[in-house]
Amino acid sequence: MSAREEILDRIKSALRDSPAVPQIPRNYRRETDKTAEQRLGQLVDRLEDYKANVFVVPAAGAPARLAELLAGCASIVVPHGLDPQLLSALPRTGTGDAGTLAVAVDSPERPLTVAALDAVDAVVTGAAVAVSETGTIMLDGGPSQGRRIISLVPDRHVCVLRAADIVEVLPEAMARLEATAPQTWISGPSATSDIELERVEGVHGPRTLDVLILT
Amino acid sequence: MSNTFLGMPTLPVFGRGNLNATEPFPQAAHRELGNAQLRANLGHATHTIRDKRLKVVAELPDWEDMRDAGSAIKNATMAQLPALLEQFEANFTARGGTIHWARDAQEANEIATALIRETGETEVVKVKSMATQEIGLNEYLEGQGISALETDLAELIVQLDHDKPSHILVPAIHKNRSQIREIFLREMEDVDPALGNEPARLAETARRHLRKKFLSAKVAVSGANFGLADTGTLAVVESEGNGRMCLTLPETLITVMGIEKLLPSWSDLEVFMQLLPRSSTGERMNPYTSLWTGTTPGDGPQNVHLVLLDNGRTAALADEMGRTALNCIRCSACMNVCPVYERTGGHAYGSTYPGPIGAILSPLMTGIKSEENNSLPYASSLCGACFDACPVKINIPEILVHLRGEDVDSKRAKAKVPTQTDLLMKGAEWAFSAGSRLNLLEKGLPAGRLAAGRAKVIKKLPGIGGKWTQSRDIPAPPSQSFRQWWAKEHGAPNAAAPGTTGEGTISEGGRP
Amino acid sequence: MRIALFATCIVDAMYPRTARATVSILERLGHEVVFPPGQACCGQMHVNSGYFAEALPVVANHVKAFDTDDYDVAVAPSGSCVASVKHQHQLVARRCGDGALEARAAVVGARTYELSQLLTDVLGVTDAAGQLGSHFPHKVTYHPSCHGMRLLHLGDRQLNLLATVGGIELVELPEADACCGFGGTFSLKNADVSSAMMEDKAANICGTGAELCTGGDASCLMHIGGGLSRQGSEVGTLHFAEILASTLENPVTAAGNVQLAGARR
Incomplete structure (x- = not known):
């Protein structure tokens, strides 16, 4: 008998008392009625609690704000589907002048190497949805977010989130996601509580998380 | 996909590996209690985490509703386990993953070794995983000439110190910052002797130590927190980003997961991803959660395997009074609130699974007759703090008492001289x-x-x-x-009339 | 109301004062107390030690003693023993395959109350000084025993009653909800861990500066008091029923074998 058959047999034997399959009481909150403004405020509060840097700007001001945020960087990477408008205020690339920024574009067709990703100063991505109650930003590998590796290897992650994509509770966010998409849920910069259970931000994942929320 | 079992019932097949105590609990506890540094470290850490947990749990108006849902979902999972496993397998396989089944620790180790051998690599990076700890994978691989590098900070500390984990969430909870600094200075190359003992500096040291390994690793081994049957999706919940590194960068990913880790559907995860972070690290959400379903072209490992592990889980399932122990989501809240664990630490329990949940899970998986594990169900004052804290409402005290009964009966059957x-x-x-x-x-x-x-x-x-x-x-x-x-x-029993009890006479006799 | 007292074995044999205080309180409220003479023990020592077969006759005896129409409600000055009557008895009967006993145990369990539960939820006591004449001019700290707190969900019932005793000074016990380490045979089988837990509890009690520690379970108080006594501490333990029973005219005095530190007034 194969291991598969044997284990399934063992399970069926263990369940020979035919335990009932209970109804699932789903009395927990699956949707809420916080206003957009309240959700935004809550998300900012939670992200700042995680030691992320949060910037709330009108959508029209996003390119300028992004340029300001990236002023100290020499190179960044972006996924192929990131809105090009967002990058419109960055200093012209490839001119070799001081203060300019090299922007590398990662795509499934032309993926960057790990070494290349390790060498850039920051990554700019979009986000699929965010949960204000837990301060969680979700990436689902969509064109504005790219391959999972690009938001991981660079030491700084600048995440651009539309305020319209903020929900309050986790069930609302999960309803918007496709389960089988490769996902990364991010709640603040990397952290550890492994030393005396005291939280310290900044380990292997990006040590800096900037969240630009567009209203 | 019927659950009806038509064959002859098989006897429970117990688990092996790092599930056994090596000495009776009272004896181990006696030794650990003598370690003042250990007690101070544990006292500090468990009190810190208790306060954090209480704070974030109190924030949610529907915490108890979530516990009810979580408990019911896990009970439903166990009741339909064969069908759910087959459903998971079909979905994971359809998306390019490969499933392997392992009856016990030995078989799981052999499968993992063969998969690593196929890649030609002799070094793998590891995400913290209780299942691989349970089967002793690292030691097995070492014997096969393959080195496994733990990348979780606490696991790394334990591995560098040639020690054993003492907690399922924070394996190095028994070490304080100064001790960790000493371990780093002693065991890592290129560490600045001026390294301080601030947790931030220590974490940075670990980052530098592991960075090159991550960026060049070809094979990773992980566990999984959840497997979703209706989509074939796996989830790993972590904080440091070492998990993301292992799950994303290498070409080959081998995951070892107990068969009880399934949830029926994607939407059930909405309950557990609220219960788990708040119960374990006392955070509203852990920094990183990774979800993958088989393989995704162009994104992450393309050679993806899952080893489904029994190793005594079916034996636990066969115990009608004890089977809810399998509902455990390894949050560690029970050990963090346990007054016994707080004083003895995890090593006293011997098994990979310490604390209250370990005191039931280990003997359920190995059988109560397993020599040293029969002292584990007694390692509790039955105060009930664990039951209150458990996010899936496992009635640990009741199962402890049940297992004590099993132990007494099994010894009675041996008809020895009465104790x-x-x-x-x-x-x-x-x-x-x-x-x-x-x-x-x-x-x-x-x-x-x-x-x-x-x-x-x-x-x-x-x-x-x-x-x-x-x-x-x-x-x-x-x-x-x-x-x-x-x-x-x-006078005669029950002849009392109201008011006949003399006032002021109650002071005779002993006071407590 | 006709109230059946379940004294519990430990109170019956070691701390009769606690049972007499319970009788006194209930009679002051105008109720009639009866003592079913067949009673002995709830059996939780057997159950919690895994001796289910031996627990069965003990459980059967309790059910037999209390399965009568001779009273309205039953009360015990113990959270732990009441939890056993309410939860464990049916479990023991079921495990031993005695369906009839299981059903009768459920009936008895439903009629049994812990003392503070009865006083608060059934008898409507909200002011111990006013309704019972309780007077106890001492500095007291309070340990909520685990089974009352977690199995019966007593909440602050005992503490609230104590707070309304005349003259009392209640001081908060740090880490009050931590187990004292008694745990029945746990105190013998894992004596080292049990002692370590007791020592921390004792240290917290002594740190409050209270003259004594009160609570609702004689077993836990015996454990804590035994530890304090061994350490040579002046601080004693006393069941809350005795504090409620103490009055200006008939104060609970230092007649016991442990002196009340600073009890003179």
Whole structure:
């Protein structure tokens, strides 16, 4: 008998008392009625609690704000589907002048190497949805977010989130996601509580998380 | 995909590997209690995490609703486990993953080794995983010439120190910052001797130590927190980003997961991803959660395997009173609130799974007859703090008592000479099964009072009672029992009329 | 109301004062107390030690003693023993395959109350000084025993009653909800861990500066008091029923074998 058959047999034997399959009481909150403004405020509060840097700007001001945020960087990477408008205020690339920024574009067709990703100063991505109650930003590998590796290897992650994509509770966010998409849920910069259970931000994942929320 | 079992019921097949105590719990506890540094470290850490957990749990108005849902979802999972496993397998396989089944620790280790050998690599990076700890994968791989590098900070600390984990969430909880600094200085290359003991500096040191390994790793081994049957999706919940590194960068990913980790559907995850972070690290959400379903072209490992592990889980499932122990989501809240764990630490439990959940899970997986594990169900004062804290409402005290019953019965069957406890219980059975018998026994109270002497305190009892008087006195018994007093006051039983009890007479007799 | 007292074995044999205080309180409220003479023990020592077969006759005896129409409600001055009557008895009967006993145990369990539960939820006591004449001019700290707190969900019932005793000074016990380490035979089988837990509890009690520690379970108080006594501490333990029973005219005094530190007034 194969291991598969044997284990399934063992399970069926263990369940020979035919335990009932209970109804699932789903009395927990699956949707809420916080206003957009309240959700935004809550998300900012939670992200700042995680030691992320949060910037709330009108959508029209996003390119300028992004340029300001990236002023100290020499190179960044972006996924192929990131809105090009967002990058419109960055200093012209490839001119070799001081203060300019090299922007590398990662795509499934032309993926960057790990070494290349390790060498850039920051990554700019979009986000699929965010949960204000837990301060969680979700990436689902969509064109504005790219391959999972690009938001991981660079030491700084600048995440651009539309305020319209903020929900309050986790069930609302999960309803918007496709389960089988490769996902990364991010709640603040990397952290550890492994030393005396005291939280310290900044380990292997990006040590800096900037969240630009567009209203 | 029917659950109906038509064959002959098989006897439970117990698990092996790092599930056994190597000595009885009281003996191990005695040694660990003598370690003042350990107790200070544990006291500090468990109190920190308790406060954090209480704070974030209190924030949610629907915490109890979530616990109810979580408990029901896990019960539903276990009741339909064969069908859900087959459904998971079909979905994971359809998306390019490969499933392997392992009856026990040995088989799982062999499968993992063969998969690593196929890649030609001799070094793998690892995400913290209880399942691989349980099967002793690292040691097995070492014997096969493959080195496994733990990348979780606490696991790394334990591995560098050639120690064993003592907690399922924070394996190095028994070490404080100064001890960790010393381990780094001793075991890592290129560490600045001026390294301080601030947690931030220590974490940075770990980052530098592991960075090159991550960026060049070809094979990773992980566990999984959840598997979703209706989509074939796996989830790993972590904080540091070491998990993301292992799950994203290498070409080959081998995940080892217990068969009980399934949830029926994607939407069930919405419950568990609220219960788990708040219960474990006391955070609203853990920094990173990764979800993958088989392979995704162009994104992450393309050679993806899952080893589904039994190793005694089916034996636990066969125990109708104990099977809810399999509902455990490894949050560690029970050990963080346990007054016994707080004082002994995790090593005293021997098994990979320490604390209250370990005290039931380990003997359920290995069988109560397994020599040393039969002391584990007694490693609890039954205070119930674990049950209150458990996000999936596992009634740990009730299962502990059930397993004590199994232990007593199994020893009874061996028909050995009765122990002192056996005799005590037999005597108490006689005395406590009729009021008249207890009354008879209570006639001896004045003698006990006399024996206590003028200090009216008993400082030393014989036999098993000596375990009490090693640290506690016993007051002199009263000169008469309550029932004797009552009989005198009321004559015939139950002839009392209201108001006949004399005021001010209650001060006679011993005070607690 | 006709109230059946379940004294519990430990109170019956070792702390009769606690049962007499319970009787006194209930009679002051105008209720009639009866003592079913067949009673002995709830059997939780057997159950919690895994001796289910030996527990069965003990459970059967309790059910037999209390399965009568001779009373309205039953009360015990113990959270732990009441939890056993309410939860464990049916479990023991079921495990031993005695369906009839299981059903009768459920009936008895439903009629049984812990003392503070009865006083608060059934008898409507909200002011111990006013309704019972309780007076106890001492500095007291309070340990909530685990089974009352977690199995019966007593909440602050005992503490609230104590707070309304005349003259009392209640001081908060740090880490009050931590187990004292008694745990029945746990105190023998894992004596070292049990002692370590007791020592921390004792240290917290002594740190409050209270003259004594009160609570609702004689077993836990015996454990804590036994530890304090061994350490040579002046601080004693006393069941809350005795504090409620103490009055200006008939104060609970230092007549016991442990002196009340600073009890003179």
